[in-house]
């Protein structure tokens with residue numbers, strides 16, 4: 001027997017109650033800890049890529065190619081999977097405009113044995129094609145952010161299992177490409193919970209369309225999509241004082257949030273509690289998607 005996911009079961013992460021923080025907010029707060037999956041520097045990319053790995057049949061000696069920002073959780077997680085199972089990993093990275101130099105991310109990719117190019121965004125597709133052509137290995141080009149049907153399916157399974165443990169009024173999750181949110185929407189369909197994706201970057205129209213596109217892969221594009229774009233706070237990889245305050249509020253309770261993803265989602269939850277969108281006394285699941293490296297890199301300049 002090999003790994004914990006050999007049977008295709010959802011990867012295990014804790015489902016916790018947070019009574020002290022919940023009381024402060026006037027809700028019954030639970031947290032699904034995908035930031036504590038049994039994997040280095042975990043988050044939702046572990047679930048997404050584990051599913052993609054099994055679906056595509058990555059094998060030792062294969063070459064995995066993908067793209068993302070220099071500090072991308074997807075790329076770091078892919079490099080970790082590759083190192084673990086013996087696949088070569090080549091990443092086509094773009095330099096995100098800068099709140100940080102991503103020194104730790106670059107060091108990790110190097111130590112994991114991944115190779116990478118840093119190119120302007122308009123050269124990404126051609127660079128990926130050239131890297132695939134140049135290799136004599138079996139090549140898997142993994143979509144950026146692990147935006148794949150297998151990844152949506154992994155979140156569907158995880159959400160179904162989680163919502164079978166307890167009934168929730170609302171589920172709140174950080175939403176980027178929308179695959180994680182779409183999976184949770186699918187897995188929550190029978191439970192009746194409202195799933196709110198809090199955007200980390202995209203405006204509502206584009207973001208909701210992307211979630212719906214993922215749902216269409218599962219013939220479920222008529223499912224209810226709530227995509228809240230009120231907390232993007234400057235856009236992807238940027239943030240201001242309100243995200244910062246949400247991040248610090250989490251940490252002050254021992255809940256590790258980050259300013260790129262989970263802090264924006266938590267800010268969304270705080271606002272929905274304040275304006276009554278989430279009713280007092282509701283049972284709310286905050287689905288924690290990771291982001292510890294984003295936090296560390298964003299705070300590395302603080303004294």
Ligand SMILES: *Cc1c(COP(=O)(O)O)cnc(C)c1O
Pocket residue numbers: 043044045073074145174175176177178179180181261262289290291
């Ligand atoms: C990638 C990521 C997300 C967004 O996931 P999508 O499936 O693209 O919506 C949320 N949180 C963290 C920490 C991430 O790394």
